[in-house]
Amino acid sequence: MRAWLQNVGRAVGTLANGMFVTLSTAIRTYRRKPFTTSFEYPERPVSVRPRYRGFHRFDLTACIGCDKCARACPVDCIYIDKEKAPPPAKGFVITGFTIDYTKCMFCALCVDPCPADCLYMGSNYDISCYTRDGCIVDYSKLPLEVAWGQDGLTPTAIHESKKVSLPVWTKT
Ligand code: SF4
Ligand code: SF4
Structure with missing residues (x-):
């Protein structure tokens, strides 16, 4: 019984963790500014990672x-x-x-x-x-x-x- 309860607790915890990540990403996406506001492209170049393949x-x-x-x-x-x-x-x-x-x-x-x-x-x-x-x-x-x-x-x-x-x- 105890093991069963522990498993249920772990499952609920994992689910809550996953939902938290999904929700926070969704909110961040919603709040993100438009691309042109962040980078002012094409007036200013967009910065790229050092190993970018251009x-x-x-x-x-x-x-x-x-x-x-x-x-x-x-x-x-x-x-x-x-x-x-x-x-x-x-x-x-x-x-x-x-x-x-x-x-x-x-x-x-x-x-x-x-x-x-x-x-x-x-x-x-x-x-x-x-x-x-x-x-x-x-x-x-x-x-x-x-x-x-x-x-x-x-x-x-x-x-x-x-x-x-x-x-x-x-x-x-
Ligand atoms: S020219 Fe382009 S497609 Fe061809 S090998 Fe180089 S990166 Fe790949
Ligand atoms: S042809 Fe020139 S660029 Fe292509 S592999 Fe040979 S040395 Fe390198």
């Missing part, structure tokens, strides 16, 4: 063009263009490093295999644009301080990078 950071000067990031990407949204470096230099010259953010799912699987540590997930979360073209970012056309910077990647910077004219191929 748009990438890429250092073109360190990349060796090994393709490991592109091979690791489960949705094939990294496109690397490269040419053989002119002798006596060895390796490749990266002429394009494009990520299609209409496909990227921010899984960060491309980051770990990079042997040169030149690709990371950044803290930028906003490259909103009016056309899908703005979601396709060629990091090799961006200035290094934008491509490698924590918060330099903006729709304006991406738009400017699309104006870079490439050498036109001509028949010899």
